[in-house]
Structure formats: structure tokens, C-alpha cells
Amino acid sequence: MDGTGLSPKKTAVYEAVIELFTEGADLNNLTVAEITAKAGIGKGTAYEYFSNKEEMIAGALFYAMKNVCQSLCRRFEHEKDLCAKVDFILMDMEEHFANTNCFFRALHVLMDHSAISAKLREMVRKKREDEIVFMDLVRMLVDKEMEDVTGLAQEDREYLMMMILSKIICFALYQFGANQELHLESSVMRALICRNISSEIESFKTSMIGA
Amino acid sequence: MDGTGLSPKKTAVYEAVIELFTEGADLNNLTVAEITAKAGIGKGTAYEYFSNKEEMIAGALFYAMKNVCQSLCRRFEHEKDLCAKVDFILMDMEEHFANTNCFFRALHVLMDHSAISAKLREMVRKKREDEIVFMDLVRMLVDKEMEDVTGLAQEDREYLMMMILSKIICFALYQFGANQELHLESSVMRALICRNISSEIESFKTSMIGA
Amino acid sequence: MDGTGLSPKKTAVYEAVIELFTEGADLNNLTVAEITAKAGIGKGTAYEYFSNKEEMIAGALFYAMKNVCQSLCRRFEHEKDLCAKVDFILMDMEEHFANTNCFFRALHVLMDHSAISAKLREMVRKKREDEIVFMDLVRMLVDKEMEDVTGLAQEDREYLMMMILSKIICFALYQFGANQELHLESSVMRALICRNISSEIESFKTSMIGA
Amino acid sequence: MDGTGLSPKKTAVYEAVIELFTEGADLNNLTVAEITAKAGIGKGTAYEYFSNKEEMIAGALFYAMKNVCQSLCRRFEHEKDLCAKVDFILMDMEEHFANTNCFFRALHVLMDHSAISAKLREMVRKKREDEIVFMDLVRMLVDKEMEDVTGLAQEDREYLMMMILSKIICFALYQFGANQELHLESSVMRALICRNISSEIESFKTSMIGA
């Protein structure tokens, strides 16, 4: 999955960026010098593969998000239902801070007004069909869960996606400790979220049958 | 509420920053020159009131967030229940893009690793009791809704706060068009979110009685 | 001697500058804000009495040098000979670090290429007859010592002045610890310098008689 | 002696600084822009070789002082005695105003309270054994002259160093015309100084035999 045709230099740059921001660097203040030093290549070399700094960083975010999502996608396939799958995602986020980080940074950057942001949005827009980003993951979750429900409106599908997305953001927010005022334990939080999704889905299905 | 003893120059800087990012500027690439030009004061003057650029920007975010929250807080008081209040908040966000912007930017910055972020977090930590920031607003919503529920654990309270927060973020995400893949109409989205919150609160209350 | 017609504001500025550089401030990096704050007056006020910063600092140096020299001049009058007088000066420098400081700083600045330097040199050039600066002190020492030597050429007089001056600079250098490589004790140093001056004067007188 | 492993850019900066202050610039008001313009390199380039302005200027002073001292040291070796050597130094100072300038500026800066001063002092403290600065030159003069005098106390050695240093300062003072009141001719001055040092040494040696 690394050998997707990426030149080793490009991968080195991507991994350097990811390492740097996993170490806590601020994406908006990353320098090309830092990146290439970490990547172990010359500054000029980076410019052979990227046309500017934004491309390096946005590319790295895209690369990371893709990798995390693809890996998750493969690994949660055997989980029995949506609830278990979400729990799997949350546990993964809990175990691999770097993953939360990547996922979250990407989301974060997606709504910046920075040059990096514009680039990343463009990359998501132009991505190949088989490149899975976060929203694809969530869509797959919903589609799988609802595969035998007939007559699911596009509207409903999107509502469910949003619902799940909001839960995951909720957990990420919690993990980031951005709100240090909260005292919930991680496992409790996870349980609450999963229980909640279940009941939501249940009530949704019931309401559909009723309709 | 603007006359909180703020010097006019300070306010001018704050408002310049807010205007700039409402216009779509990237907070991390704002220059002091831009800010003071917009504020109509000399570059040096800004440094009479702030000790560095970060203080100007973080201060502006804090000021805006405080203002938006205080105003919201006062205005949704008469709304009958939590659901109506959230709807009120979402409508406000819909009508005043600047509000979404401010609120969202602040949240966004809160989880950066930038210098501005650190400063803003510090400001939130050190704020006066009567300065309402976003989490206070959400806490008030929950406390009001749950005031006649006895035996609400701190844990549960926090969970509910997180739940509501995540929905609002969802709406903001949607507004920002970060998920251009979604086609829901704004009013539908709002309705869905409110319905969802209601049902969660309901099921929460039920589960408490059962317990 | 302070009531030489100096306005109290002017004196306040002078004394503030002297205090500041006695505390170790770098003359070339003194700011008007610092000076007026120390002087206890408004920044604008300083500009009522001085036309620019250089005038304040050069003025302060001139004022200090004049005061130290006048005081020394009065006090060493009763010392029996040149040697005793020089010893008196050196002891004064040893006891009052501020004096060494002032005297030295002034000399130091005299050979700068800074704006302050130009101003101070101008002040020395234009000074009133009764204002004693360092070279006057030294000249008086030489003239007194040589008063009963007939036929002392201007040339010789100047040589002697230079000779004495260089010894005093040597002592100041030593005091400043600029030559931390030297381990002589202060009193020893003083004695050596005086002995040295005596012998020079002696040999000078002898050579004159011989001539 | 320029090929001491110094990169050409570094040397260019050093030489630019020296040229600038030989032309009369004030060391404390030299700007990086001026220096790099004179050196014929880009502003940014200077920062590839120095970490700040102080390092450039202090480095230049140290470089100049070292070069002047090393060259003098080599050239006066064949002079027969201390007196001739000092005369050689003085003549060199007379002929090459730049040399006097460098030497004097360095001494001058050594007793500043500026950042440059601190840096230069540090450089002198940390210098390699084979880097000769001014005090080393003077020490060598004394040691050579006194090599066959047994029982020379450290105290005496230092006294002699001070004595010689004071004469040289005397000549520099004279040269700088800081005291434009002096009318002595240069050659006369030099003669006086040398004669004086001779007699001083003579009387010193005599006193030692007597002791």
C-alpha cells in the first residue's frame, strides 16, 4: 500500500511531515528545511517532486488520511455491526494517538482558509474512486448497516452519516482534551457513544417501518 | 457590553481581526500591517495595547466568542426547551455567517498547536466568571434542561454537553461546506439535528428512570 | 554647584542617565522612555529641554564629568605633590565605582564615532572656562608640579599630560576587569602607578637640568 | 593567514565590517544591510554563517585584532630589544591608521556594556592558544625582555605589562586626536615614549639587583 507508485522521496516527505506533526509541530509553521531534514533529503530534491510547500503538507495529510482510513476499513470488516465498527474506530483512535491526530488534523485543515487547506480540499475533490477518505468510511458504515433496508432516502442516508460523524468528532474532541473540564473515562465515553448510536439506529429503523 | 472598559484602539484591533477573517483571511497568515490598516491605526499603536501579534488575534477571537455567546445567551432565554434553544443557536449561525465563523474559528483555533492557540486557551483558562464562552453556553443548556432531574451524575452531564457540542459542530461543518458531498437543505439539517438531540435526551431520561 | 542655573527637569534627566549607566546600561541602547521613566517626567517634557536623545546623554556625561572633576579638584588641593594627588584620584575611583564609571564612560564616548560622541566633543569644545573636564584636571596637575621648573616647553607639558592620563586609563582598565588576566591587588596597583609616575617625573626633571 | 579555514563569505563579512569602521562608521549603529551590501552578499547569506549581527561585528573585531597582532608579532621578532619593538608597533600604528583603528576599537569595545562587547569578551576568553590578542603581544614583549632575569615575580611581570600597555594607549590616544589640544609631533611622541620605556626598564632592573 506504500508501493502505490509513490516515489520513495515523496513518501519520505509525507512521512516526515506526519512525524513532525505527531510530535506536536504546528502545520502552519512547518518549514521546508525541517521537513527535508526529517526526511533525510536535500531541500532542492523536495522541489523536484512537489511544486511548493503546500503540496508537501497537504499531500502528507491526504496520504495519512487515506492510509488510516484504508487500514481501518480493512480491519473493521469482520466486526458484526455498525456499533461494533464504530467502537473499533474509537479504540483505534484511543490506541494510536497519531491516528486521531492525523484524522483530526486533516479535518481541522479542511476548514482552514490557509493555502494548505485549499490544496487538501482540491486533493479530496480530485481523488481517485478507490482512495478512501473519512467521509467514504462513514458512508460505507451507513450503507453496510442499511443494506437490507429498502427505500432509504438520500436524505436519511446523509442524516445518518452526519449523526455518526458527530459522534466521532465528539470522541476526538474528548481525546484532545481541548475541554479539560471533562472528567469522563475513555472507556465510559466510548460505551456511551456506541450505546447512543445503537439506539439512534434502532429508533430510525422503527420510524421507517412505521412510515 | 462593548463598553466593558476596553480602550477604543483595542476594540478597533479586535474588530479589524474579526472583519478580516469574516472576509475569509487565514488567521495564521494575518499580518500586523493588515490588521492595523483595517483598524485604521498605526502599526506602532497596536503594540501600545498588545505585546505581540498572537495577543491581538487570540484576543479578538476571545472577544468575539464572548460577545456572540453572551448575546445568544440573553436571546434564547425565552425559548421553551433545549431543542428550541439549539434550533435558535443554529438559526443564528445560519443567519449570521460571521457568528458561525467566530464561534467556529475559536473552536478551530482551540485545537491548533499554534501560538495563537496557546494564547487563546490561556485566555479561556483565566477568564472572569461572568465571561461566557462556548462551553459555558452548552453547560447552561444542559443544566436548564436537566434541572428537575435528580441524581444527574457529573459524568452524565458531561456526556450530554459533549453530545450537544458535537451536533453543533456538525452543523457548522455542514455550513462551512467542508462536506460538499452532502446535499441536505439547511432547514432540514437543522430539524434533523434538533430531533436527534430531543430523542437522545428522551432516551437518556428514560434510561435514568429505569436505572 | 547643582544650582548652576540648570532647570530641575534637566538635572533630573542627567541624573537619570547617570543612574542608568551606573546600573550597567549600555549608553548606545538607552531609550528615551527609560530615561524619562527614571527621571520621573513625561517623555514629551524631555523634549522641551533637549532637542534630541543625543543631547540628553551627552549632556549627562558632560555634567557628570564636570561634577566629578570639580569635586576632585577641590578635594585634592591640599595633597602635597603630584604623586599624592594621583593617588587621591585613584582612591576616589576605587571607592566610588560610579566615578570611575562616569569618568571612564565619558572618555570612552569621546572616542566613539557615535552621535553621542560628536555631541559630547562639541560640548567639551564649547565649554565655559570655569568648567573643568578631565584634561583640565590633568593639566592642572602637571602645571602645579612643574610650576617652578623654568623653560618647560609646551611639548614637554603635553607629553607629561599624556603620560599621566595613560596611567589613569590603565588603572581604570584594571578596575573594569577588562584585563582579567592580571592578578595585582588594587592597592599594589595604585602604588605601582604612583611610583611609576614619580620616577618618570624625576627622570624628566633630571633630563631637563642636564639639557 | 587568511586561509585559516574561514569560508570566503565569512571573511567577506569581516572585511566589510572592518572597512566600514575604518571609514568611520559607528560600530553600534552598523546595520546588517550595510554590512552585507559592502560585503557584496545577500542579507540572508550572512545569516547562514552568523547567528546574529553581534556575532558578525564582534567576530570582525576579533579577526582584525588577531590578524594585526599576529602580523606585528612576526614582524617585530628581529628588532633587537623591547624598546625597538615598541617603536616598531608605534610606527605601524602611525602608518596604518586602520591598524590603530582596529586595535583601538577592539579595546574600546572590550569595555562597553553592549551586546557586541559581551560577545567579543567571550571570544577572547574562548580563543585558541595560538590566537594572539593584544595582551598576549604585550606579555610576549615583557617575557622576551626579561627572559634572563631570574626571580621575576608575577607581580612585577604584570606591572611591566601595564606600564607598556599604558604607553601604547598613550600613543593611540594621541593619534586619535581625541585631544586636539595636543601639538606634539608624532615622531617626537614616539621617541619620548620609547626613551621612557627604556629608562623604566633600566630602573626596574637596577632595583631588582639591589633587592
Added chain:
DNA sequence: TATGAATGAGAATTCATTCAT
């Protein structure tokens, strides 16, 4: 292809001086 030395545009910050009160 890979490099990193060189660059200069651009940003933050300081501070002498002015001037309205």
C-alpha cells in the same frame, strides 16, 4: 537526479519624536 548555498521579499517589533490636550 540530487543538492544546498545564495537570495531577497516580507514580517514582527522597536523607539525617537510629535502634537493635541
Added chain:
DNA sequence: AATGAATGAATTCTCATTCAT
């Protein structure tokens, strides 16, 4: 007369990008 808020020119330093090797 005294003030200090306001200013912007000037300065240091950074860093994306280029290009000769």
C-alpha cells in the same frame, strides 16, 4: 509647562524557492 498616545521609518531575522554544480 507637562504630558503620553500615536506614529511609521527603520531594523533584525526568516524562509520559500532557485540554480549552478
